[in-house]
Amino acid sequence: GESVGLHLPTLSVQEGDNSIINCAYSNSASDYFIWYKQESGKGPQFIIDIRSNMDKRQGQRVTVLLNKTVKHLSLQIAATQPGDSAVYFCAERGWGYQKVTFGIGTKLQVIP
Amino acid sequence: DAGVTQSPTHLIKTRGQQVTLRCSPKSGHDTVSWYQQALGQGPQFIFQYYEEEERQRGNFPDRFSGHQFPNYSSELNVNALLLGDSALYLCASSPGLGEYEQYFGPGTRLTVT
Numbered sequence: 001g002e003s004v005g006l007h008l009p010t011l012s013v014q015e016g017d018n019s020i021i022n023c024a025y026s027n028s029a030s031d032y033f034i035w036y037k038q039e040s041g042k043g044p045q046f047i048i049d050i051r052s053n054m055d056k057r058q059g060q061r062v063t064v065l066l067n068k069t070v071k072h073l074s075l076q077i078a079a080t081q082p083g084d085s086a087v088y089f090c091a092e093r094g095w096g097y098q099k100v101t102f103g104i105g106t107k108l109q110v111i112p
Numbered sequence: 113d114a115g116v117t118q119s120p121t122h123l124i125k126t127r128g129q130q131v132t133l134r135c136s137p138k139s140g141h142d143t144v145s146w147y148q149q150a151l152g153q154g155p156q157f158i159f160q161y162y163e164e165e166e167r168q169r170g171n172f173p174d175r176f177s178g179h180q181f182p183n184y185s186s187e188l189n190v191n192a193l194l195l196g197d198s199a200l201y202l203c204a205s206s207p208g209l210g211e212y213e214q215y216f217g218p219g220t221r222l223t224v225t
Contacts, residue, residue, distance in 0.1 A: 041218065
């Protein structure tokens with residue numbers, strides 16, 4: 001299948017542990033941030049999003065934290081499972097626009 | 113309900129040739145965006161179509177052009193192919209120009225030799 005994980009930072013996590021994936025963004029005008037998951041051979045899949053007027057948002061097993069002061073975004077995955085193995089991208093978008101700017105991905109490897 | 117579909121899955125072309133990639137948006141979606149994803153990198157925005165017009169464009173040369181049809185499907189055309197055009201081309205659709213979630217297709221892997 002398609003490999004999108006070559007030369008990417010890699011995070012190895014034991015199954016059942018929590019994962020934290022970090023991302024720095026550069027555009028202070030961005031007001032909407034998104035985390036995507038991309039499995040081999042597939043397109044990016046939406047995980048969770050957060051607006052710039054928030055600093056935390058929770059989903060099912062996932063939490064996104066936004067620190068606008070230092071332009072930092074993180075994705076926390078609770079009780080990581082083998083099915084979570086993929087490349088994760090943070091992305092940003094300006095207000096009113098749909099053009100999404102993707103950051104550098106992180107490859108998450110879950111060790112059974 | 114079919115999601116975003118793209119064709120072909122894989123394509124091999126020679127430098128200088130032209131290629132056309134196709135995308136059918138998710139049912140109920142009328143806005144289509146195209147992205148280029150080089151190996152090991154994040155997708156890069158090429159352009160977006162809504163109401164059969166190009167609405168936004170990323171930093172790509174005029175060799176990259178597109179079209180949207182009345183049924184909302186879209187084509188991406190690349191002329192005078194370069195080796196550097198080898199990538200995964202992703203199509204994403206959404207139900208409008210507003211701040212809606214984009215749904216991505218599986219992509220077309222283009223190899224230029």
